[in-house]
Amino acid sequence: MLSDGSISQAVYNAQTRLTAISSHLRISKPKVVVCRDLGPDVMPLLTKRDDIEVVLWTEDRVSDRQWLLENVKGAVGIVIVFSELVNAELLDAAGPNLKVVSTMSVGYEHIHVSELAKRNIRLGYTPDVLTDAVADISVMLALMAGRNANETMGIVREGLWPKFIWAPFSLCGPQLSTSGISPSRTVGFLGFGRISQATLARLIPFGVTDCIYSSNPNSSASSKKKRNEKLLEQHPQLKSVRAVDVDTLAQESDVLFVLVPGGPSTRHLINEEFLRKMKKHSVLVNAGRGTVVDSDALAKALREKWIWGAGIDVVEGEPDVGKDHPLVKEPRCNILPHIGSASFETRLAMATLAVDNCLAGIVGQDMPAELDVKAL
Amino acid sequence: MLSDGSISQAVYNAQTRLTAISSHLRISKPKVVVCRDLGPDVMPLLTKRDDIEVVLWTEDRVSDRQWLLENVKGAVGIVIVFSELVNAELLDAAGPNLKVVSTMSVGYEHIHVSELAKRNIRLGYTPDVLTDAVADISVMLALMAGRNANETMGIVREGLWPKFIWAPFSLCGPQLSTSGISPSRTVGFLGFGRISQATLARLIPFGVTDCIYSSNPNSSASSKKKRNEKLLEQHPQLKSVRAVDVDTLAQESDVLFVLVPGGPSTRHLINEEFLRKMKKHSVLVNAGRGTVVDSDALAKALREKWIWGAGIDVVEGEPDVGKDHPLVKEPRCNILPHIGSASFETRLAMATLAVDNCLAGIVGQDMPAELDVKAL
Incomplete structure (x- = not known):
């Protein structure tokens, strides 16, 4: 359903940049933790890259908190949905590498924005597409x-x-x-x-x-x-x-x-x-x-x-x-049980945007949809 | 809800004409049989006239067939909904005075149109308003x-x-x-x-x-x-x-x-x-x-x-x-249980049109919405 053309330029830019960082620093690949399977149209945007390591919560339920706290260690980016609480505990567990939290939602009630601001961590979200x-x-x-x-x-x-x-x-x-x-x-x-x-x-x-x-x-x-x-x-x-x-x-x-x-x-x-x-x-x-x-x-x-x-x-x-x-x-x-954005087209656009936000954020580029956590 | 202004000109014309017929023929008032209560906004268009006799099925269910066959005798007009079967039996029971059948519906599956045509009885219906x-x-x-x-x-x-x-x-x-x-x-x-x-x-x-x-x-x-x-x-x-x-x-x-x-x-x-x-x-x-x-x-x-x-x-x-x-x-x-036309505004317009059709039909005037039974 998703054509290559709709993958934003940011993804390609990010790829180049990440490869440069990796080879320059001679470190293991930057890690991105993804808290939900984003489906066969979107996951390859992450998993087919050879310049990042993707750690995925594969089960079709809210990611286990303990799993998340363990796996987030050293991550540069996290892709979440509204069910993951982003607070000091999680950010401390991640440590100083973390550059971006990207939520597949327009709301950010689950995110302690001030904790992100304190740590200079950027926040991506998915407005407009829904x-x-x-x-x-x-x-x-x-x-x-x-x-x-x-x-x-x-x-x-x-x-x-x-x-x-x-x-x-x-x-x-x-x-x-x-x-x-x-x-x-x-x-x-x-x-x-x-x-x-x-x-x-x-x-x-x-x-x-x-x-x-x-x-x-x-x-x-x-x-x-x-x-x-x-x-x-x-x-x-x-x-x-x-x-x-x-x-x-x-x-x-x-x-x-x-x-x-x-x-x-x-x-x-x-x-x-x-x-x-x-x-x-x-x-x-x-x-x-x-x-x-x-x-x-x-x-x-x-x-x-x-x-x-x-x-x-x-x-x-x-x-x-x-x-x-x-x-x-x-x-x-x-x-209705909160299905306002639940169309295939829109959820696909939200998931794609969440990934694009994450990829752009970890290399310090303009994110397609960023919330200014310091202004909030 | 219904302003006087929306009662069609046909109603007033019909009134004049009916009074003339009554006094000329020295007969009792022309009878109109109404098979359902059309509510407080529409029934007065019939009941407040002093030139017709209204016989109403007052119960909130399909009119009893026997009641209808008895009361339709000598009627000049009948106002029905889709649950009244209009066939030779009913038309024979009505007799030669019957000039118009007016249905509060856009469909006419319940009406034997050829029987109307044979007897030169006109048919009103309620298209467009729904x-x-x-x-x-x-x-x-x-x-x-x-x-x-x-x-x-x-x-x-x-x-x-x-x-x-x-x-x-x-x-x-x-x-x-x-x-x-x-x-x-x-x-x-x-x-x-x-x-x-x-x-x-x-x-x-x-x-x-x-x-x-x-x-x-x-x-x-x-x-x-x-x-x-x-x-x-x-x-x-x-x-x-x-x-x-x-x-x-x-x-x-x-x-x-x-x-x-x-x-x-x-x-x-x-x-x-x-x-x-x-x-x-x-x-x-x-x-x-x-x-x-x-x-x-x-x-x-x-x-x-x-x-x-x-x-x-x-x-x-x-x-x-x-x-x-x-x-x-x-x-x-x-x-849905066939509620396509079930809005107050539309049913009111349908009921009003059904009455207007009936009143125009019994005095031989142009009906606001007539089906040409001979062409069908």
């Missing part, structure tokens, strides 16, 4: 929440269709597309980065008329104005694009997309107070981070019909979300 | 089929998320949106009417590059050429729009939408032979009629992985689709 996959899931969840996918699929799955009594308005939900008798739709975004804007673009042909968002409070009024104007130019079908406060976002959104990063500053931004202000026929989509939404408040909102439905790809405390979780019990809650 | 609702469901099903919605929601529902072992490519599916390493997408349509074209429009921002379709074999090459050119003009992002034969449709579609009417001429067009020709990562969406797809063949295709997944809103023999149905047993088959 924008389209998550925007696709966001649109899917918006449609599913409005049109009662979980509830109606349940009728079929549980064998109730043969006995179902049809009525002119049975199983109805609010329509995402505008229509003659309902000619306007306002979509709201909590967080208005790349994924939100890619989601908005996908919703234009559904007849969405107005876009409101609440984003980084630090960005200036003039930069927001410029952005709004650009979006109106891009999507002439839109009547308005506005940066609004959180209250307005709650009150005016027909569909609200939660697409902000996690962390303490966004924790439970969607709480009971917010949900009580929403429209009765509105739906909530969370494809960002579980911590942003108070699960108990959302379950209550669905149970007491403050809002119509929800579509969520992330849940606070995941994956410890069992049958008894209050949201799992709500039929109007459509829940 | 285009957007069904296009929305079609996009939703395409996304769900690709991204394994049924399977992955099952993981959460069954309490398996806490124990789920993540891997870089677990739960992945083919991405609907194009991406850097996969820059083209061909969507195919079996049937290329309004709903197909509305579905295509919604897919443009996902990066769809090519559209192929197989439609009415009677339309000329020049009319198809004209249509293709018009679509390319409408959607400059598309590289190609082509009318193709059924083999090409099977072989080239990444997502195939089945959106043809039912009936003998389209029965099992999607069969084992067709499915075997499809791409391994392709998905099939059926939001048209269940009879078009051979259920056993589709179940086999999913079980043996000839195709990636399916999203279907209709199943042959519905609603008699129980737990043991071969498609219900396939985790890659996302099944």
Whole structure:
């Protein structure tokens, strides 16, 4: 699936550089520890090189911590996923050779960034490449929440269709597309980065008329104005694009997309107070981070019909979300087990980027996607 | 929800005319039989008139046949849904006053059209108003089929998320949106009417590059050429729009939408032979009629992985689709219980149109949406 052409220039540059280092220092090959098998399309980018030694955790489960602590000794690079905790313990075990940690994820909650900064270790991550996959899931969840996918699929799955009594308005939900008798739709975004804007673009042909968002409070009024104007130019079908406060976002959104990063500053931004202000026929989509939404408040909102439905790809405390979780019990809650980026194309791009970041980082070159750990 | 302004002119015209007929003939008010309660927004269009007598089946289930045969006697109009069989028996019971049958549906499989033609009875139906609702469901099903919605929601529902072992490519599916390493997408349509074209429009921002379709074999090459050119003009992002034969449709579609009417001429067009020709990562969406797809063949295709997944809103023999149905047993088959038009906005528009058709039909005026029973 991956053509040679898509292997970045960085890989080739890195190869040359590494060979030079090895022969100059007359040392054993630099070691890269890879904590998950990245599959037959990506692993050869590492294993077919003769200038590095690859140590791979081959099992299809989270790498054993003891294994990792032992094998990381002397490594120049580590390729990880979100399940590997990168803390002082791990970095101390690695020792002074370590130049780069490369995570196959856009989030970095599992990484103690300040410990990397202290040691001058660089951090690679995989943003942007998952924008389209998550925007696709966001649109899917918006449609599913409005049109009662979980509830109606349940009728079929549980064998109730043969006995179902049809009525002119049975199983109805609010329509995402505008229509003659309902000619306007306002979509709201909590967080208005790349994924939100890619989601908005996908919703234009559904007849969405107005876009409101609440984003980084630090960005200036003039930069927001410029952005709004650009979006109106891009999507002439839109009547308005506005940066609004959180209250307005709650009150005016027909569909609200939660697409902000996690962390303490966004924790439970969607709480009971917010949900009580929403429209009765509105739906909530969370494809960002579980911590942003108070699960108990959302379950209550669905149970007491403050809002119509929800579509969520992330849940606070995941994956410890069992049958008894209050949201799992709500039929109007459509829940996916965090598959936002889970398309072959996107995971392949993420794995490739993680490898490219690692290879560039260990030779001190520009990484295709680096997080500035000193600025964080 | 329904403003006075949206009640069509036909209703007012009909009122005037009916009053004239009544006073001229000195008869009791013309009777309209309504086989389902059309809800508080639409029923007043009938019940608040003082020039007709409305006889309503008030229960929230299929109207009792005996009740219908008795009450239809002497009626000038009948408003039905798809569960009322309109045959010679019913029309004979109604007698010579009957001028119009108005169905709140786009399909008319439940109506013996030739019997209407024989008796000069007109037929109203509700096309067009459901285009957007069904296009929305079609996009939703395409996304769900690709991204394994049924399977992955099952993981959460069954309490398996806490124990789920993540891997870089677990739960992945083919991405609907194009991406850097996969820059083209061909969507195919079996049937290329309004709903197909509305579905295509919604897919443009996902990066769809090519559209192929197989439609009415009677339309000329020049009319198809004209249509293709018009679509390319409408959607400059598309590289190609082509009318193709059924083999090409099977072989080239990444997502195939089945959106043809039912009936003998389209029965099992999607069969084992067709499915075997499809791409391994392709998905099939059926939001048209269940009879078009051979259920056993589709179940086999999913079980043996000839195709990636399916999203279907209709199943042959519905609603008699129980737990043991071969498609219900396939985790890659996302099944909805025929809710394509089930949005409040659309059902309201359908019910209003059904009433408007009836009122116009009984006074011999132009109906907003009439099927020419003599031409069928």
